[in-house]
Amino acid sequence: MALPIYTTPGQRVWHYCYMAFCVFVLFFLVAPLVAVIPLSFTSSPFLNFTPEMLALDPDAFSIRWYKSLFGMCADVEDVASTMCHNKWMTGAGRSLYYAVISTVLATFLGTLAALGLSNEHMPAKRAIMALMISPLIVPLIITAAGMAFFFAKINLSNTDAGIILAYTILGMPFVVITVTSTLVGFDRSLMRAGANLGGTPTYNFFKIQMPLIAPGMISGALFAFITAFDEIVIILFIGGPQQHTLPRQMWSGIRQEISPTILAAATILVLFSVLLLTTLELLRRRSERLRGITPH
Amino acid sequence: MSTAPATVDGPLITADGIPLKESLQKSLRRSKIRAVLLVAPPLLFLIFLFIIPIGNMLTRSVDDKLINEVFPNTFEAFEAWDKVSEPSEEMFAAVYQDLKAASKTEIGKSSVRMNYAKPGWRSLIKVTARKIKKMEPPYKEAFLKAEGRWADTEFWLSLGIMKDKRTMGYYLNAVDRTYDFDKNVIHVDENRKVYNLLWWRTIQVSIIVTLACLLLAYPVSYLLATLPMRIANLLMICVLMPFWTSLLVRIVAWMIMLQQNGVVNDTLVAAGILSDENRLAMMYNFNGTVIVMTQILLPFMILPIFSVMKTIPPSYMKAAQNLGATPTLAFIRVYMPQTIPGIGAGCILVFIVAIGYYITPELVGGKDGRLIGNMVAYHMQRSLNWGLAAAMGTILLIVILVLYWIYDKIIGIDNMKMG
Numbered sequence: 059m060a061l062p063i064y065t066t067p068g069q070r071v072w073h074y075c076y077m078a079f080c081v082f083v084l085f086f087l088v089a090p091l092v093a094v095i096p097l098s099f100t101s102s103p104f105l106n107f108t109p110e111m112l113a114l115d116p117d118a119f120s121i122r123w124y125k126s127l128f129g130m131c132a133d134v135e136d137v138a139s140t141m142c143h144n145k146w147m148t149g150a151g152r153s154l155y156y157a158v159i160s161t162v163l164a165t166f167l168g169t170l171a172a173l174g175l176s177n178e179h180m181p182a183k184r185a186i187m188a189l190m191i192s193p194l195i196v197p198l199i200i201t202a203a204g205m206a207f208f209f210a211k212i213n214l215s216n217t218d219a220g221i222i223l224a225y226t227i228l229g230m231p232f233v234v235i236t237v238t239s240t241l242v243g244f245d246r247s248l249m250r251a252g253a254n255l256g257g258t259p260t261y262n263f264f265k266i267q268m269p270l271i272a273p274g275m276i277s278g279a280l281f282a283f284i285t286a287f288d289e290i291v292i293i294l295f296i297g298g299p300q301q302h303t304l305p306r307q308m309w310s311g312i313r314q315e316i317s318p319t320i321l322a323a324a325t326i327l328v329l330f331s332v333l334l335l336t337t338l339e340l341l342r343r344r345s346e347r348l349r350g351i352t353p354h
Numbered sequence: 355m356s357t358a359p360a361t362v363d364g365p366l367i368t369a370d371g372i373p374l375k376e377s378l379q380k381s382l383r384r385s386k387i388r389a390v391l392l393v394a395p396p397l398l399f400l401i402f403l404f405i406i407p408i409g410n411m412l413t414r415s416v417d418d419k420l421i422n423e424v425f426p427n428t429f430e431a432f433e434a435w436d437k438v439s440e441p442s443e444e445m446f447a448a449v450y451q452d453l454k455a456a457s458k459t460e461i462g463k464s465s466v467r468m469n470y471a472k473p474g475w476r477s478l479i480k481v482t483a484r485k486i487k488k489m490e491p492p493y494k495e496a497f498l499k500a501e502g503r504w505a506d507t508e509f510w511l512s513l514g515i516m517k518d519k520r521t522m523g524y525y526l527n528a529v530d531r532t533y534d535f536d537k538n539v540i541h542v543d544e545n546r547k548v549y550n551l552l553w554w555r556t557i558q559v560s561i562i563v564t565l566a567c568l569l570l571a572y573p574v575s576y577l578l579a580t581l582p583m584r585i586a587n588l589l590m591i592c593v594l595m596p597f598w599t600s601l602l603v604r605i606v607a608w609m610i611m612l613q614q615n616g617v618v619n620d621t622l623v624a625a626g627i628l629s630d631e632n633r634l635a636m637m638y639n640f641n642g643t644v645i646v647m648t649q650i651l652l653p654f655m656i657l658p659i660f661s662v663m664k665t666i667p668p669s670y671m672k673a674a675q676n677l678g679a680t681p682t683l684a685f686i687r688v689y690m691p692q693t694i695p696g697i698g699a700g701c702i703l704v705f706i707v708a709i710g711y712y713i714t715p716e717l718v719g720g721k722d723g724r725l726i727g728n729m730v731a732y733h734m735q736r737s738l739n740w741g742l743a744a745a746m747g748t749i750l751l752i753v754i755l756v757l758y759w760i761y762d763k764i765i766g767i768d769n770m771k772m773g
């Protein structure tokens with residue numbers, strides 16, 4: 059923001075203070091995540107920057123924690139052997155498995171709900187909408203406690219199925235929200251035109267409506283995916299030792315055997331989130347282009 | 355022209371001969387049914403796996419059935435007792451009958467419950483139950499021989515707290531109160547008071563975090579809303595990146611920043627602001643919880659305020675200044691009132707999320723940064739006092755649902771925007 063030529067000195071000082079404050083806030087948001095990246099290449103088993111690292115001594119850097127993360131433990135033998143279980147990789151696999159299946163389910167169910175709720179003749183719309191979104195609002199600890207009791211009763215605790223169902227519940231609201239907001243811009247006469255041209259409702263849905271609400275479905279799915287992939291509270295309450303996901307491994311990493319392996323994992327996850335964010339931004343632009351809305 | 359034309363003043367008829375009104379109603383009904391059928395599967399799914407489990411858990415907060423089912427005779431004998439005289443032989447006989455009839459797990463579970471009414475019950479029942487097989491009448495003597503504490507009338511009196519199938523006891527415990535033996539509400543001992551402090555701290559942390567978020571978010575949102583699109587989008591990534599990064603990753607990142615030998619302390623020491631021995635304690639305490647929660651919840655504040663600011667035309671400010679207002683006055687009197695919906699949405703959202711937080715305080719809160727969510731988890735997993743956990747959960751849930759309702763009234767949940 060260039061200042062106009064007529065600003066007084068006082069306004070200038072105020073303006074620069076304001077800018078400095080904004081930079082500070084943005085820095086506050088991002089700095090911790092950025093700090094993780096260089097530290098993950100440390101060669102020491104501690105989680106702080108050593109003087110050697112700050113002096114950019116090449117010996118202070120290594121990829122040993124990445125090796126440990128990927129289960130190549132040969133050169134970390136000097137560290138307690140417990141750190142070198144390949145739980146990181148199996149955990150990531152588990153998380154991926156739960157996240158993918160629950161995302162598919164959540165996207166399917168969430169889209170159904172959004173389609174029904176966007177119908178103007180739907181009774182009790184507001185109440186149902188509030189109900190559908192409530193898993194986002196109820197604290198996870200309460201959801202987890204409720205599910206722990208209930209799943210134990212119906213023999214679902216400590217099972218993969220139980221966790222997938224729980225994650226589907228958590229993911230569904232995101233899909234409902236994003237698809238509903240894409241449906242607001244959806245022109246219903248397109249469906250009528252399709253019907254007029256002889257398409258069955260199902261055919262019309264897949265050929266006309268779905269491609270247009272796809273950005274909403276995908277961004278909802280991404281939210282659902284990241285929620286499931288990153289979920290820690292529910293898994294602690296209803297997961298058994300068999301359900302050892304990546305967040306669970308990080309949890310025990312933070313609480314017990316903290317080693318820079320967790321930083322290597324964190325770095326990869328930060329990069330992963332940047333990737334997701336880019337995808338989402340591209341989707342948003344595509345959606346706006348398709349709906350003919352100029353970016354605002 | 356042999357067929358009679360549709361009468362002018364009769365009802366309008368569609369091509370297939372049905373009155374238009376009826377036909378429209380039919381199609382309306384069909385559309386309604388279709389909508390309901392679409393919503394039904396996800397709604398039933400949600401009700402079965404989310405609403406029912408939570409409702410079910412909440413009933414545990416008042417449930418006191420088990421003990422009455424395991425000790426029916428005991429409670430009957432207790433009702434007949436005058437509460438002043440020595441416990442009679444019949445009362446001991448009743449306990450004997452109940453202990454003999456109950457299974458081991460039933461006795462175990464109910465003795466845990468009885469221990470909440472009066473500490474000591476659990477071991478008393480345990481010891482007695484072990485010897486129950488060999489007991490013979492008169493039972494009073496046999497019981498006293500097995501455990502001298504049966505002579506203590508306090509144990510008998512404490513049955514009065516448990517005699518109803520529904521109890522408010524857990525709710526009272528959740529706010530540091532309890533029943534005395536006559537079912538009057540009293541405060542618990544000074545040294546056993548924990549929960550009021552925790553509730554107070556939870557509200558305190560939520561308010562501090564909400565205000566801190568507002569203070570940090572407002573200027574940045576204004577910047578993002580007034581900058582040209584391209585730069586604003588770039589800066590928006592800074593806001594959204596933490597939002598999209600794993601919660602645990604963010605916590606680890608903060609540990610690196612704030613610990614004793616962390617980046618912040620190192621920088622301050624290197625810059626000569628702090629001496630080496632006076633490093634700030636910013637982690638594993640109250641400060642840690644507040645700092646980390648503020649960063650984690652900041653995007654929830656920036657996004658709603660930003661989206662409201664985006665809709666305010668810049669010409670309003672110019673008009674105000676044109677009419678003689680100084681920039682400051684124009685901002686306060688013209689711009690700020692228009693951003694109130696965004697502020698309201700952001701504050702309620704942040705407060706709702708903050709009040710139920712569990713993971714962050716658990717990992718970075720240390721002893722004095724724990725919140726009520728941690729207590730719920732503790733009673734769920736460690737102490738197994740599920741009634742108390744459910745009671746605290748219910749109170750928390752009611753607070754949140756009230757705020758959610760307000761949010762829905764003011765902003766409307768369908769206006770909730772993501773990313």
